[in-house]
Amino acid sequence: MSTQASARSRLSRSAAIAVGAFILVAWTVFPFLWILLTSLKSPTDIVAVPPTFTFTPTLNNYIALLFGDQSGGGVSTTRPDFPRFFVNSVIISVGAIALSVLVGIPAAYALARFDFPLKGALAFIFMSFRFVPFIVFVVPLYLIYQRVGLHNTHLGLILAYQLISLPFTIWLLRSFFMEIPVEIQEAAAIDGCSWLGVLTRVILPLSLPGLAVTVILGFMFCWNAFNYPLMLAGRNTFPVTVGAIQFISYEQVLWGQMAAATIISALPQLILSLMVQKYIVRGLTMGAVK
Amino acid sequence: MRLHRRSFMGLMLAMSTTPRAFAQSDDSLAYFRRAKINWRQAEGQPLALGMNKHPFTESLLPLIPEFKELTGINLDYLILPENEYFTRLAADLSQKQGEFSVIMTGPMRNWQYVTPGWIDELDPFLKDPKLTDPAWYKLDDFIPGLLSANRWSGKIGAGVGEGPLYSIPVMAEGYILHYRKDIFDQYNIKVPTTIDEMAEAARLVKKHAGIAGIVARGTPNVAALATGYISGLKSYTGGEWSEIDSNMRANLHDPQAVKYTETYIDMIRESGPPNWANLQWYDAMESFAAGQAGMLGDADIFAATFEDPKRSKVAGKVGYALIPGGSGGKTIAGLWTWALGINKAAKNKTAAWLFIQWATSQRTLLRATLNYRNLNPTRTSVTTDPRVKEMIGSWGGGSYVETTKKNFETARIAWVPQPERTRLRDIRARAHHAIYFKRMSAADALKKASADLDRVLKDAGIRP
Numbered sequence: 001m002s003t004q005a006s007a008r009s010r011l012s013r014s015a016a017i018a019v020g021a022f023i024l025v026a027w028t029v030f031p032f033l034w035i036l037l038t039s040l041k042s043p044t045d046i047v048a049v050p051p052t053f054t055f056t057p058t059l060n061n062y063i064a065l066l067f068g069d070q071s072g073g074g075v076s077t078t079r080p081d082f083p084r085f086f087v088n089s090v091i092i093s094v095g096a097i098a099l100s101v102l103v104g105i106p107a108a109y110a111l112a113r114f115d116f117p118l119k120g121a122l123a124f125i126f127m128s129f130r131f132v133p134f135i136v137f138v139v140p141l142y143l144i145y146q147r148v149g150l151h152n153t154h155l156g157l158i159l160a161y162q163l164i165s166l167p168f169t170i171w172l173l174r175s176f177f178m179e180i181p182v183e184i185q186e187a188a189a190i191d192g193c194s195w196l197g198v199l200t201r202v203i204l205p206l207s208l209p210g211l212a213v214t215v216i217l218g219f220m221f222c223w224n225a226f227n228y229p230l231m232l233a234g235r236n237t238f239p240v241t242v243g244a245i246q247f248i249s250y251e252q253v254l255w256g257q258m259a260a261a262t263i264i265s266a267l268p269q270l271i272l273s274l275m276v277q278k279y280i281v282r283g284l285t286m287g288a289v290k
Numbered sequence: 291m292r293l294h295r296r297s298f299m300g301l302m303l304a305m306s307t308t309p310r311a312f313a314q315s316d317d318s319l320a321y322f323r324r325a326k327i328n329w330r331q332a333e334g335q336p337l338a339l340g341m342n343k344h345p346f347t348e349s350l351l352p353l354i355p356e357f358k359e360l361t362g363i364n365l366d367y368l369i370l371p372e373n374e375y376f377t378r379l380a381a382d383l384s385q386k387q388g389e390f391s392v393i394m395t396g397p398m399r400n401w402q403y404v405t406p407g408w409i410d411e412l413d414p415f416l417k418d419p420k421l422t423d424p425a426w427y428k429l430d431d432f433i434p435g436l437l438s439a440n441r442w443s444g445k446i447g448a449g450v451g452e453g454p455l456y457s458i459p460v461m462a463e464g465y466i467l468h469y470r471k472d473i474f475d476q477y478n479i480k481v482p483t484t485i486d487e488m489a490e491a492a493r494l495v496k497k498h499a500g501i502a503g504i505v506a507r508g509t510p511n512v513a514a515l516a517t518g519y520i521s522g523l524k525s526y527t528g529g530e531w532s533e534i535d536s537n538m539r540a541n542l543h544d545p546q547a548v549k550y551t552e553t554y555i556d557m558i559r560e561s562g563p564p565n566w567a568n569l570q571w572y573d574a575m576e577s578f579a580a581g582q583a584g585m586l587g588d589a590d591i592f593a594a595t596f597e598d599p600k601r602s603k604v605a606g607k608v609g610y611a612l613i614p615g616g617s618g619g620k621t622i623a624g625l626w627t628w629a630l631g632i633n634k635a636a637k638n639k640t641a642a643w644l645f646i647q648w649a650t651s652q653r654t655l656l657r658a659t660l661n662y663r664n665l666n667p668t669r670t671s672v673t674t675d676p677r678v679k680e681m682i683g684s685w686g687g688g689s690y691v692e693t694t695k696k697n698f699e700t701a702r703i704a705w706v707p708q709p710e711r712t713r714l715r716d717i718r719a720r721a722h723h724a725i726y727f728k729r730m731s732a733a734d735a736l737k738k739a740s741a742d743l744d745r746v747l748k749d750a751g752i753r754p
Contacts, residue, residue: 042600043600043601044600044601044602044603047576047577047579047580047601047603048580048603139381139385142381142385142387143385143387146385146387146389151389230370230374230377230378231377231378231381234368235366235367235368235369242370242374245370245371245374246343246369246370246371248343248371248372248572249343249344249345249371250342250343250344250345250372250591250628251345251575251589251591251592251594251595252572252575252595252601253572253576
């Protein structure tokens with residue numbers, strides 16, 4: 001009797017978990033799914049009330065987005081600047097995160113392993129860039145960029161994006177470096193490694209999962225940045241975030257094309273996260289159990 | 291190499307989207323060369339435009355090669371949607387960088403830019419025979435009310451329509467009543483001419499047709515109160531009332547304003563959509579286009595969406611009428627014009643003016659309306675062009691053309707010129723939400739709003 005009861009309770013428990021998991025997944029996936037559906041609808045289906053789930057799918061939004069065919073989008077047009085915006089996003093985000101990692105690794109290592117005056121304060125100053133409102137930086141940057149010719153350039157944006165990605169990189173890498181036992185480092189030193197050797201031959205290989213997490217998350221932050229490029233970029237350097245709002249026109253909003261743009265913009269992040277998912281989970285929980 | 295590819299791409303696009311523009315190119319150049327000015331006096335100079343995302347702007351893009359051939363000026367441009375555009379423009383103007391030489395602005399915006407000296411007066415350009423051929427350009431072809439809306443004496447609290455011209459209008463919108471003619475006819479509902487009749491019509495539509503009787507913008511942001519509501523209130527008071535009186539005192543709690551506001555908000559609470567307080571302009575427009583509402587008092591140009599069967603379920607079913615007036619029956623609606631102006635910090639103003647003259651010429655504006663539905667036209671010659679008439683003449687069984695024409699005869703800028711307009715509207719929007727959610731009576735809420743506004747005006751030094 002009792003074994004039956006416990007089996008039943010186990011069954012109902014796993015059923016409850018399954019239902020819970022389903023709700024959670026539905027909750028997470030729904031917005032994405034909704035945008036995907038919108039991107040496949042024609043304008044009248046998009047504004048239909050109640051929302052329709054049975055419609056003839058159309059690729060017009062994607063065609064308009066990539067090739068500039070306006071037949072599906074009404075009279076007011078959107079130039080197909082989107083491919084260029086996409087390339088801009090790739091250049092700027094990859095550039096920004098590469099620079100951040102390059103500069104961030106030595107900085108994080110120093111903050112993790114060396115002792116020097118004002119170490120804590122320095123680390124805090126790096127962090128503080130993250131919680132100062134962007135507007136504090138953007139007006140001076142706007143002025144300086146106009147003067148020195150960095151305005152509307154990829155390099156200028158890569159530099160400005162350091163405000164987003166560098167503090168984050170330093171702090172995340174620092175915590176990963178600190179996880180690695182000092183003994184390993186000392187052993188390497190005894191075997192004749194310089195501090196640079198310790199970093200490149202021991203610390204970095206050991207913290208590869210952490211590095212992967214840093215790169216992916218930093219890339220996402222950069223990819224999603226909106227305010228800096230809005231103020232500092234121009235027509236030739238806008239990333240997809242600023243590009244996506246171009247679908248709000250004066251007397252209409254091209255929801256379908258905006259949704260298509262969102263789907264395409266989300267793809268790199270989606271693919272990257274799937275590729276390195278196991279690293280991310282490992283990295284995020286690294287050191288959770290000692 | 292990169293530049294080459296980009297211009298090639300632009301050319302391909304231009305050709306694929308508007309072959310007409312190209313076919314007319316030679317013809318077009320001949321037209322512009324009839325102007326007795328030297329179009330090439332700024333040859334080789336660069337010129338940057340800061341533009342709002344708008345059908346007018348888009349109509350210019352395929353014509354850029356033509357402008358280059360005519361003037362030898364090298365155009366660059368930045369296009370952003372309204373909110374982002376004004377953020378970016380404010381940075382440029384306030385830092386006096388001259389990033390954009392030609393800007394897209396309009397009457398209420400000009401008030402903010404004139405006082406600190408950020409934009410140029412255009413009269414000197416118009417009067418200089420080297421820069422403008424008046425006989426060819428025909429300034430008097432512009433609809434008088436629309437042109438004068440872009441003049442301001444610079445005196446806070448007055449002087450709209452007087453003094454220097456700061457920008458030249460390229461499109462105009464007035465506020466009218468869009469209503470579902472099919473439903474009104476079916477249930478014998480009278481097209482309203484007063485706010486009380488409007489409330490009654492909204493009730494009847496909701497009762498019989500089972501959809502919202504009226505839809506309106508409701509978010510507490512800048513645009514929410516600028517259109518149908520203020521036009522109705524102005525009409526209700528016969529144009530006597532303004533939100534700030536001649537002594538620069540807030541007048542929101544004026545008894546007539548209270549009465550109108552109460553009726554208006556009660557109507558929306560009773561017969562409007564349940565989520566009014568969250569509706570953006572496009573939500574209101576799209577819900578009307580989807581057949582979810584009986585009336586909408588808002589921008590006349592929304593008709594372009596309503597009458598397009600690809601984007602609307604109510605094409606051919608909409609009627610257009612003036613915003614219901616007061617007991618006198620006279621409508622005094624608000625209006626807005628997008629217009630081109632010159633940044634005072636611009637380095638190459640001759641090129642800037644040549645561009646404006648080209649972009650606001652009869653031919654360019656006509657092409658904007660014909661090829662890109664840039665509505666409503668600001669030049670009489672465009673409004674009366676047979677091809678334009680053919681395009682919009684059938685809307686609402688002819689009621690669109692008739693209504694907008696009549697509306698622009700009496701429409702005027704609904705606001706008192708002063709630089710604190712944004713805060714004024716925040717204050718008022720808060721009051722409206724308080725009334726809507728029954729947190730306060732209309733009289734109390736507007737009295738408090740008046741007091742708040744007085745404080746703002748005083749803090750800003752507008753009133754001693």
